[in-house]
Amino acid sequence: MKNIYGYLIIAFPLLLIGAWLMTGMDGKDYQMRLENIVGHSLYNYWNLSEEIIQQKELKGEALTDAIGHLNDMVIHANVIDNATSQEILEPIAHQLIAIISGLKEKHGQTGEFTKEDKHLYQQVIADMEAMQEIMLKIFYKPNSKKGGEVLIEVKDVSELSTIHDRLVESSAMLAK
Known part of the structure; x- marks a missing residue:
C-alpha cells in the first residue's frame, strides 16, 4: 500500500504538469511539451538504472536500494511507455523487481x-547496461546524445x- 502512495506522489504531479502545459497549445507546442515530459522520464529512468548498475557487488543492502530505485523506475517507465505507445520499459522494470526481490528473499x-x-x-547488471545502450538508439534522435x-x-x-x-526466464528459474 505504501508503494501505491509513492507512485501517486510522483505520477500525479507529472500528469498535472503535463495537462497544464498542454492546454491551449497548437500541435507543435503539444509535441514539444510531450517530448520534454518523456525526456525528463527517460533521464530519471536512466539515472535510477545507473544507481543500480554502480552496485557491481551483490550485497543485501544493495538489493534493498535497488528495489526502491526499481519502484521509481516503474513510474517513469509508465510515462515513457504511454507516450511512445510501447509497452516495454514498465514490464522490464517489473521483471527486474521480481528478480531482485527474489534474490533478497x-x-x-x-x-x-x-x-x-x-x-x-x-547478468541483471549486464542487461541493464545493455538496456542503456539500446535506449540511446531507440528513444533519441540519431546523432543526439543522452538528454538530447x-x-x-x-x-x-x-x-x-x-x-x-x-x-x-531468469525470474522463473529463480522462483523454482
Whole structure:
C-alpha cells in the first residue's frame, strides 16, 4: 500500500504538469511539451538504472536500494511507455523487481548468496547496461546524445523485448 502512495506522489504531479502545459497549445507546442515530459522520464529512468548498475557487488543492502530505485523506475517507465505507445520499459522494470526481490528473499532465508545468485545478479547488471545502450538508439534522435532530442515515435523495441524475455526466464528459474 505504501508503494501505491509513492507512485501517486510522483505520477500525479507529472500528469498535472503535463495537462497544464498542454492546454491551449497548437500541435507543435503539444509535441514539444510531450517530448520534454518523456525526456525528463527517460533521464530519471536512466539515472535510477545507473544507481543500480554502480552496485557491481551483490550485497543485501544493495538489493534493498535497488528495489526502491526499481519502484521509481516503474513510474517513469509508465510515462515513457504511454507516450511512445510501447509497452516495454514498465514490464522490464517489473521483471527486474521480481528478480531482485527474489534474490533478497533468498538471502533473507539463508544469509548467503550462492554462486548462481551472484551470476544472476551480474547478468541483471549486464542487461541493464545493455538496456542503456539500446535506449540511446531507440528513444533519441540519431546523432543526439543522452538528454538530447527525444523520439516519441519509437518503432523497433525488439532488442528490449529480447532482454525482457531473458529476464522472464531468469525470474522463473529463480522462483523454482
